[in-house]
Amino acid sequence: MAEIDVYKDWLGIPEGTRPPDHYTLLRLLQFEDDTEKIRANYRKLNGHVRKYSSGQYVLRSQELLNEMAKAMLCLTDPDGKRDYDRSLGREPLVTDEEEPQTVLEYLIGKNLIKRSQVSEIEYFAEARGLNHRDAVIQMKLVEPVDATRALAVELRLPFVDLEDMLPEDSVLDMIPRRVVKKHSCLPLFEDRGLMLVACVDEPSPALEDEIRIRCGHPIRAVLAVPRAVNQAIAKYYAPGMRDESSTPEMQVEEQSSSKGSKAATAKAEKPKRSTQSKSAPLSADDRKQRTQLSLIGICWATIGTVALLYFVHGQKSFTMDIPIGLVVGAVVAGILKATYWK
Template sequence: MDVYKEWLGIPEGARPPDHYELLRVAQFEDDTDKIRAHYKKLNAHVRKYATGQYSVQSQELLNELAKAMLCLTDPGRKRDYDESLGREFEAAVDEFGRQPILDVLVQQGDITREQQREIEEFAERRGLSHRDAAVQMKLVKADKAAQALACQLGYSFVDLEDMLPEDDVLDLVPRAMVKRNSFIPLFVDDGRLLIACVDQPEHEIEEELRIRSGVPIRPVIVTPRSINQAIAQYYAPGMRDEAKLSSESAESSTSSKSKKSGKKASKSSAGKTFSELSPSEKKERRQYGILFMCWSVLIPMLPVIFKFVSPTLALKLAWYPDLVSYILTGLVAPATVFWVTQKYWK
């Protein structure tokens, strides 16, 4: 007896039917409440045959119904199941319109949706990136993960063993900078400096490399191991501790020196705007700004503080009205905050 047709009214066809047909809902139905409602209705109906000669068939069908319901009400499992039936989902993108690396790996068939969820949980627990988590879990090889990251970022993936960096380009960047930021300058291609890196470089790094080389930057993605090997090869201890300027940067420096008649070519940090500062100079200026704002409150309030902490000083400063300190603080502190935020940090 065909229990699917006799008990559930499912027309003749594939057996067993897919989960949607089994639960008598529209294919790719996403309303979990509707799916559960249909399951409960069919479950109650099939239970009528739980005793008697059809008890075995009834139990088997009840199990099928339960498994179908559990699959279709679990978002991750449902997506996998729908994709197996030919459903196409719109690719998920981040705030920059890029497809997440794990979705790229799923589309390429390197991992499953279930493995994707395991990677996300593992990464969250360990504080890792999704790429590093996938590699550490040995679900994806390092080169596959790097290729997926390149696809996500819109960069090219290269094998450093196939690349031969130019000495003139390597000389542009000091060893300390390369080791600190894990990248290798390769060569100039189509008017851009190619740099091999393990992730998207920070804007400050790109800008510094642009100034050093005199041309814009184009990153390419490589594996962390290949970067470490290349740094050890091309930037061994004692090699390239100093960096040369590109011809464009050198000309600019020479011109600046002649104009200033022997003075320093670049402005001191005190004469630069905030956007012209290096990352370390920006950090230093922020710290000084915070210090200025703190002192603008503390200094006018010193007489009041002294009176509070020392009875002897309180007697000596009895002639000094506290109101003066409050007034000075109310004038100096806002003026200092305005100057720091609108001038010193701009």
């Protein structure tokens, strides 16, 4: 089967540099700054390429979908786009920052809330220990998608719709289930030396360390709606799936740690068994206590024997039963002395 040029045959990109730059790939004007236009083009092309995601082109379509996703996330990340544009020769723009910098200002600018509602939202958030994104969602003032977009603007992180994403299996295998559930995140793919991870909020230092250690790359967080992240975790990390990392270094470390702990346990058990096999001499108090308990046992053995014989023989042989009881008591005393008193 001849190799096809998916850029030309599927996306209509003329022959030229392969792979094309992000703007050409998403059919955008060079240095397009409108994030809504970038996302709209991405969604349109994503839906088109998905038509080829079965049959003989399933792997190639997966690769192209991820390539387009990386391009979209780069161009909708303010800092990432600035660096990428500079690599293409764009001169830095000296302009005043006009984009809203907080969740509430963004939502006001998009006419999603009124400025008169700000004090109510702030009180609601402070009283419940919520950020403004979660507050407006719980108050049912804004849809979760719009609220998360606002938080992405505040944190200067790209926003991602996980319904359009197809995480790479090799990347998912690097992060175990307990980590993604603990941090409410979903690893997506590696891009230019960074590990793209969908998060519900700004990543914690603990998550950054986990990703760096397990994947060998620093994290590049992208923001997603919390419910979408939880649904994706349930889909890609169902119970029993990816319970442990498949990273070779982590497996070696876990195996060596397991072997070391088993050896340490075995060494610790050996002296324990040997000490149990040898009886330590009793202290004076222990000997006294055991003697008192033994005397009680001897008395009950003697009395019990006499009583049993009396019940069987009756009063006529009572004088003969007493010596038998004393003999039984003496035998019990001998046994206890030989075993229990040592």
